[in-house]
Amino acid sequence: MSEKRVSSSDMKLVVVGAGGRMGQALIRAIHEIDGARLAGAIARIGSPLIGRDAGEVAGVGPLGVVIRDDVLPVFADAEGVLDFTSPAATVEFAKLAAEAGIVHVIGTTGCSEAYDEKIRTAAARAPIVKSGNMSLGVNLLSVLVEKAAKALGPDDFDIEILEMHHKHKVDAPSGTALLLGEAAAEGRGIDLVSQSVRSRDGHTGARENGTIGFATLRGGSVIGDHSVILAGAGERITLSHHAEDRTIFARGAVKAALWARGRKPGLYSMRDVLNLND
Ligand SMILES: NC(=O)C1=CN([C@@H]2O[C@H](COP(=O)(O)OP(=O)(O)OC[C@H]3O[C@@H](n4cnc5c(N)ncnc54)[C@H](OP(=O)(O)O)[C@@H]3O)[C@@H](O)[C@H]2O)C=CC1
Numbered sequence: 629m630s631e632k633r634v635s636s637s638d639m640k641l642v643v644v645g646a647g648g649r650m651g652q653a654l655i656r657a658i659h660e661i662d663g664a665r666l667a668g669a670i671a672r673i674g675s676p677l678i679g680r681d682a683g684e685v686a687g688v689g690p691l692g693v694v695i696r697d698d699v700l701p702v703f704a705d706a707e708g709v710l711d712f713t714s715p716a717a718t719v720e721f722a723k724l725a726a727e728a729g730i731v732h733v734i735g736t737t738g739c740s741e742a743y744d745e746k747i748r749t750a751a752a753r754a755p756i757v758k759s760g761n762m763s764l765g766v767n768l769l770s771v772l773v774e775k776a777a778k779a780l781g782p783d784d785f786d787i788e789i790l791e792m793h794h795k796h797k798v799d800a801p802s803g804t805a806l807l808l809g810e811a812a813a814e815g816r817g818i819d820l821v822s823q824s825v826r827s828r829d830g831h832t833g834a835r836e837n838g839t840i841g842f843a844t845l846r847g848g849s850v851i852g853d854h855s856v857i858l859a860g861a862g863e864r865i866t867l868s869h870h871a872e873d874r875t876i877f878a879r880g881a882v883k884a885a886l887w888a889r890g891r892k893p894g895l896y897s898m899r900d901v902l903n904l905n906d
């Protein structure tokens with residue numbers, strides 16, 4: 629089995645969606661971070677991964693943790709769950725994690741308002757950390773975007789958010805783009821939902837002052853590129869982040885679980901975890 633320094637005080641974590649791109653990155657991150665231990669791994673019912681060793685699937689060698697599909701007993705013996713799956717799966721896991729009273733770290737993006745409401749309900753019973761991006765860089769960028777949007781008013785600067793991801797991504801705009809949009813809206817003191825322009829096609833008319841535009845690119849293996857452009861008359865400021873490896877999200881998620889351990893129920897963000905709020 630793969631070597632790791634273990635302690636009885638290590639936080640026992642479950643990875644759901646264990647065979648996914650992020651699921652595997654999470655298993656590797658738990659394996660390398662002191663204070664965390666892989667206590668369970670879940671895949672979808674009928675998955676060919678059921679019965680396989682989670683460490684072997686993630687490429688770190690055998691860990692003695694078999695991938696299972698029976699969620700309840702695995703959650704009952706855990707302290708936290710790391711969840712980068714799909715919106716429909718995440719709301720189910722949120723309910724079960726709340727019933728078990730364990731920390732739920734949610735990286736899943738593309739949740740509808742109805743799903744978010746269910747997640748808020750679950751957060752009344754257990755700590756949940758949810759963020760469209762778990763990296764330090766993007767969360768720091770969101771603080772800078774908020775400040776820039778506040779300093780540069782809507783009559784002088786237009787805000788546009790551009791993102792590119794790999795061709796397998798199923799939701800748009802990305803969770804990160806929306807997170808950055810929320811930061812810009814917060815800086816401007818406006819409501820993002822009513823002020824955002826999600827697409828443009830045909831004779832759109834001139835740009836309306838104060839709106840926040842989104843543009844989405846998909847292709848190849850891009851892990852995640854985001855730019856917030858503040859465009860004024862004669863000058864342009866671009867605030868960007870480029871993810872080069874999924875490790876940054878996985879390490880952030882483990883850090884979030886360790887931070888949330890022992891906290892009171894509630895819905896927390898990565899800005900809370902990283903102490904980036906004023
Ligand atoms: N917040 C952040 O920092 C980041 C968020 N993400 C988000 O994480 C999510 C996953 O991304 P990614 O890993 O690339 O996607 P993948 O498709 O590679 O992985 C998703 C995994 O979830 C599994 N899954 C789906 N439904 C269930 C279920 N009901 N029970 C058990 N497992 C289930 C899938 O299994 P199967 O293949 O059998 O369907 C798959 O293994 C996306 O929403 C993405 O946007 C990604 C990176 C960073």
Ligand SMILES: O=C(O)C1=N[C@H](C(=O)O)C[C@H](O)C1
Pocket residue numbers: 737760761793797801802803804805851852853871
């Ligand atoms: O699906 C992905 O891959 C990613 N999703 C997140 C998002 O929607 O912003 C985070 C990251 O950009 C990778």
